[in-house]
Amino acid sequence: MIEFAVHTRADGVGVVVPQGRLNMVAARRLKDVLSELVAAGTARIVVDLAETTFLDSSGLGALIGGLKAARQAGGDLRIARPTPAVSSVFELTNLDRVLRARDSVEDAFDD
Numbered sequence: 001m002i003e004f005a006v007h008t009r010a011d012g013v014g015v016v017v018p019q020g021r022l023n024m025v026a027a028r029r030l031k032d033v034l035s036e037l038v039a040a041g042t043a044r045i046v047v048d049l050a051e052t053t054f055l056d057s058s059g060l061g062a063l064i065g066g067l068k069a070a071r072q073a074g075g076d077l078r079i080a081r082p083t084p085a086v087s088s089v090f091e092l093t094n095l096d097r098v099l100r101a102r103d104s105v106e107d108a109f110d111d
Helices: 024-039 057-072 084-092
Strands: 003-008 014-022 044-048 052-055 076-080
Touching (some): 003 024, 052 057, 057 076
Parallel strands (some): 014 052
Antiparallel strands (some): 003 014
């Protein structure tokens, strides 16, 4: 079972840390977590993938859905610190062009 650590920084950026396998079952929960953040007014979100051991197409779909929701609310969704296994999924699907990985959670919105 995957766990999600969620907090909002002092600068208003929401941080979501999926811990474990981000697969079909977990993707539904991630989509809900991201939707709840946006609905609560947190439209700038960083998904920290340092503790995500696996990512499938459902997980990618949840991230893209969160990106769309955040952008519609005037914000953005960024990913940070993906594991090598997760990075390879982004590269294979060319989604690394849409969701460019950041080196740190703290600097994800420094551009």
